[in-house]
Amino acid sequence: MxxxxxxxxxxxxxxxxxxxxxxxxxxxxxxxxxxxxxxxxxxxxxxxxxxxxxxxxELGCLNITRSWFHLINRPLNIFPLPRFVINTRFILYTRANPNEGAAIRPNSESLTDTIFQSEKKTKVIIHGFIDTILANWVKDMKDELLKHDDVNVILVDWAGGSLPLYTQATANTRLVALELAYLLNYLIENLDMKAEDVHLIGHSLGAHLAGYTGSLVPNLGRITGLDPAEPYFQGMPPHVRLDPSDANLVDVIHTDGKGILLLGYGMSQPCGHFDFYPNNGKEQPGCEIAQTPLIPLTVIKKGLEEASRVLVACNHIRSIKLFIDSIGSQCPYIAHQCSSYKDFMNGKCFICKPGTTQCTIMGYHLDSSPMFEETDISKRQFVETIGSKYYLNTGKENPFCHRTYRISIELAKPSIAETWVQGFLKAFILSPNGIMQIDLTPSGDVKLEHGTTYTTVVTHPADLGGNIKKIEMNWEYDMNVLEPRTLCLLWCNDHLYIKKVYIDEMEFPSRE
Incomplete structure (x- = not known):
């Protein structure tokens, strides 16, 4: 239909x-x-x-060819609105003017060495659909960037093009990309800015806008796509969406990839050199419907705008929050290359060997991962990672970064034990940092077979640092009246027998 x-x-x-x-x-x-x-x-x-x-x-031309169409994925294509309607503006912030931005444009006296310092790296923040540079997250990201590094921060204001209907907004991104590319190329040619020192950070439609820009700026350093928009982009050719060829390094954080029919606004398809899927990239902890009672509290703390974002697009904006938190966090967002999230949770992708791409850092400090040491990013293609998926788990509130542990429980098999038991398992780990309580069956009861090893990956804010004093296990047998085989009555033994417990903390090979 x-x-x-x-x-x-x-x-x-x-x-x-x-x-x-x-x-x-x-x-x-x-x-x-x-x-x-x-x-x-x-x-x-x-x-x-x-x-x-x-x-x-002076910006150049746009066309619409057959490759921009698809019966299901992109059935309607139109040209952007006129330049004066979109009214793209660029606002520059530096440590010299962290609060009062300076409007800049090419071929203008507003662009001088005293305002734009070309010897420093440049970060460009690009908002998405139905968004503006007045959003709280734009200011938070700009402030964190300036706090952490002495850089130029440019905000791309295309509110005049992001507010129409979605189909029109997708078309407008192409013209805004022409505007941004013209500015960046002007800075490269006239103020000696290095293209490899430019880092574009785009959310939703802004991620694809960054991709269009990168295709017009040779040797662009890096693009970070924060949950790139799915509708009209997923399943389309590389030139229609963000893709690895748009910059020397393209990293993508997917947080809302359920699919548009399930109200998921972000792409699930890999579209960078490094594609990260925190919490499987679909549902983020703290964004469940059960969390909606927290909305009034969010209104009080963050205002109506933030509360509305949490209510309507909590998973979609989580990519922004994770990236902002990663800028100044002392906790590394270590992600693992794995064939599936299930294998990751079962501890099958926990090894990270030196000199490989098995693990890396998600977020702002991706380029400081061990694999990047003594590597010229502008000359490395990272072909081996394209199409791969990197998984990690995070917390439900800021700070989101957690330490990752693999817990393996070797089950004993005494003669009095049942072949298998079903229930819930928790661990209490005593370390110098205090007591850690960890749920080892977060997805519900599990069936455990005696004589085998049960392995799962868990996260916790605390860093054990390899120092564990004591471990206590709590087992709760679960009987389901709808499953007669789980009923354990009279002579049945509902105990769980454990032989050994192994705990590994995920660390980079370079750490002792």
Whole structure:
């Protein structure tokens, strides 16, 4: 039914002489080519016109070819709104002016060495759909960047293009990318800024906008995509979305990849050199429906704007919070390359050998991972990691970074033990840092077979540092009346027999 509806709408848009314009999406006919002949319309409605091009003065031109269309993934393509409507602005902050930004633009006296210091690295923050640079997270990220490093921070304000309907906003990102690329190339050519010193940080639509920009700026240093938007991008060719070719280093944090039909706004598809999936990249701890009673408290602490974001797009904005926390955190977000989240949770991807890409740091300090030591990022392609997935678990509130432990429990098999038992297991670990209480069955009861080894990966804010004084285990047998085999009555033995417990803390090979 959905496909039929889409086809009907597209046929009306392309075939009906009264509906050649974009209709309510574009009442002023800004988003269509200037010279369209009805007779030349293709029979298949989702195929575009050939040689549809629109130019934007010194910025260059945009076109819509067949590769930008897909019956399901991207059924409708239009041109951006005019430049004066989007009104893209660039606001520069430095340690000299951390609170009052300076508006800059190419070919202007506003760009001088005294304001923009080209010898320093440049961080560019790009907001997404229905967002502005006035959002709390933009200020928080800018402040953290300036606190941690003496850099230029440029905010890209494209609110005039991010607020229309989503289809129009996706089109507007291409024109904003032309604007940003023109500014960056101007800084490179006239103020001796190094392209490899530029780091674009984009959220949602802003991530793909960063990708378009990177394709226009040769040798761009790095792009960080924070939960890149899924609709109109997932499953599309690389030039339509963020992809590894857009910068020397492209890293992506996926936090809301359930799929748009399940109200997941982010991509699940890998689209960088390093793709991180905290908590499997779909549902983030603390974002469950059960947490909605916390909304009034968020209103009091952070304001109505933040509360509305948490309510509507908690998983989607978690990527932002994780990245901001990673900037100044002393806790490394260590992630593991693994074939699946299930294998990661079962402890099958816990080894990190020196000189390999088995583990790395998620977030701001990715380029300080051991694999980057004595490596020129601009010359390394990281081909071996493209398409791979890196997993880690985080906490439900700030600070989100937790230490990662693999706990293996070797079960004994005395003659009095049942073949298997089912229930819940907790560990109490005594260390110099205090007592750690860890739930070893967070997903519910588990079936444990005596004589085997049960392994799981858990996280905790505390760092054991390899010093454990004592471990106590708490076992609770679980009987389910709907499963007669789990009933343990009279002569049944519901005890769990443990022989040994092994605890490994994830650390980088370079650490002692």
């Amino acid at each position: 959905f496909i039929s509806t889409c086809l009907f709408i597209l046929v009306m848009l392309y075939v009906s002489p009264n509906n050649v314009d974009a209709g309510i999406l574009d009442p002023f006919n800004w988003a269509r080519s200037d010279n369209i002949e009805i007779a030349s319309l293709p029979f298949i409605p989702w195929l575009p016109f050939e040689n549809e091009t629109r130019c934007y003065d």
